[in-house]
Amino acid sequence: MTAADAPALSRPSPPARRPGLATGRLLWLELRHNAMLWMIPVAVALFWLITYRKSMAMPPLWYVRAVNMQTGAVLDFAVPVVAAAAWMGSRDGRRHITDLVAVAARPRWARQLATWAATTGWAMLAYLGCVALLYGVTARQAAWGGPLWWPAAVAGASIPAFSALGFAAGWLFPGRFTTPVAAIAAFFVLALTTQPIEGSQSYWQVSPVVAHPWDLGADPGVATFYHYVPDLSLAQVMFVAGLTLATLGALGLPAGSGGRWLRRSAAAISAAGLLAAGTGVALTGTGRLDAQGMITIPALHDAASDRPVRYTPVCHQDPVPVCLNPAYTIYLPAVAAALGPVLSQVAGLPGAPVRVSQAAASYHQGTGNDVGVTMAGPALSGRPPVFRLLLPGQLPSPALTVSELAAWVRSDYGPEIVASVVGAGPGGRASPAQQAVAEALDAAAGDRLARGSEGPSPRHVRASAPCGPCVVTGLPEPPGPGTPVFAAARRFAAWPAAARHAWLVTHWAALRAGRITLAQLP
């Protein structure tokens, strides 16, 4: 500490300030010493454990994977980001450095924004890395379609909001306990915002953790056959961006934050933020579930997004083409193998489907949060007839493997395909002969009868299995062992396939009309 050896003091020349350079340097210092750096591993670990692993266990469909950015990643990042931001916001108070920074010429608001920006910057970098990982892997696995950016955008837009809220909490209450309290509060607030949701017109859907009609979940049928409807995402982005602006603007309002011009700007920003957030909430309240399973908001809705997505189905040709949306390509072999035995029994018969094609589901809001999922129109339609099916709502996931999917399709649609050919009879009730033939064909396809009373028939399985988009067709109960229908079915099934096929070709019209009796069956 010397005066003689030190560089001579001289008055600074008239300040040639370069605010950009100074701000950049300040930001760099804040980046180097930001608590978010320590929280990045926590956020990434949470993302890996909670969101990434769960996503990878789900089918490689863009919608199913992308919505996890909202339902999972938002929570993964919210807690660490709020904690880091609160820690940074309370820094001056905790470090008893308020007097020193108070005499700085740089407005307090500008300094706060630099600290907030550094915290947010690190959080966004980590988040974008997680998005890149999840989307990159999905891009490699997905058979069709492109990245769905809206859920990632909503989650990304929520990070600055969490950072701003945490920072404001830390600045207002600069204590050591502010950080854990703010982090815990953020978790519970986010988790609890979904609790009051009731129906598709709930204002609470503005919460960034809501990516789809609540209780419907990430249904894979959504945004595959129709374009993703970004209405709710737009309202959510509006809300979280408004929240960010309102909070940051509020930081600049107190006396001492800056000059009159700066404080007026802060007030304007805060007001604009509040307006945007309020508009987002209000718009969300006008949402309704559309038939494609997404929330539409009339004021934001673009009718163009209602058009079906054009695609060339992927088909398995033998014995009757089974065609799926290309997004489901990896399930085609399993579905075709499951339906193949049944289709081989009915192939060539009058009225038999010439193709099995995957259909889009139709969604409708029930009471409360119930969402009904059905297939619009009959299963068998067109000339020549095409049999349309829905794949189970819960595709291979932690609860359903590919083999389970195949068994499910076989048990759900095999009997229905047979019934659609044999006919349900007048009044929707199958005649004994129709029942016997249907049972015989099912048996020939390798299902029940042979098992007799040893196990449930596919129709029984269907009635008890977890059901996604089930199609109610009113299939009759299978005949019990010892009944005339059971005996006739066993007799008919025992016939050679060619003879059985020839008989059906000859008698199809009468059988379908319900004019064949059990006694007339061979």
Next chain:
Amino acid sequence: MRNVTNVEITSLTRKFGRTQAVAGVDLRAGPGVFGLLGPNGAGKTSLLRMMATVLPPSSGRLCLLGRDPGGYGPRQEIRRRLGYLPQALGYYPGFTVAEFVEYFALLKEMPAPRVPAAVAAAVERVDLSGQAKVRLRALSGGMLRRVGIAQAIVNEPELLLLDEPTAGLDPEQRVQFRSLLRSVGQRATVVVSTHLVEDVATACTEVALMDQGKIVFHGTPDELIARGVGHGTGDAPLERGYSAVLAAARS
């Protein structure tokens, strides 16, 4: 330069609830080292905080560097040309010495291109060049005090306010610090609040003694020493002057 009045205070008061910390202080100071003495609770720190524009006065007039800090614009201009070391120096433990000083240089809105050289110079002036890249958490209390002084002088202030700057410094550092004060005081107004009368005796050109929120003495160190001849108690001449003035004020 010597004719410039950097600090002009008239009837300045500051109340904290019912407590009157500063009670009608009048003060004028130009370039030089100005010592502010007084017992604990005399109001030195409150006066210094008002001069640092941290604390607004309850009443009275304050003019710093020819400007009224009541207005935002003039206050910002004062702050650009101000150096302040508070009594309790807070710091960011993860910052290095150079980063901490640079941080405050940027907060003082120094032109960015000049910052690196100014930081290096300030760090060198407090004899911490060897520790420039050491994190603050690794420094001793005395070194931290020197870092605080470095951040205060980094913008080559025209008004330097130091609250107990030598607390924690070893004798050698205190000698060097006084030398630094004299150097800065050649062109700037340095106000040093201290309990250590030897700092005042060796470095200050003017001295004020505060008691119960009022200035009870204002003059040169020699004048204060003269007040103590044959009256005060203490080992050093200045201490005797200090105690004599205080005793007279309280009687």
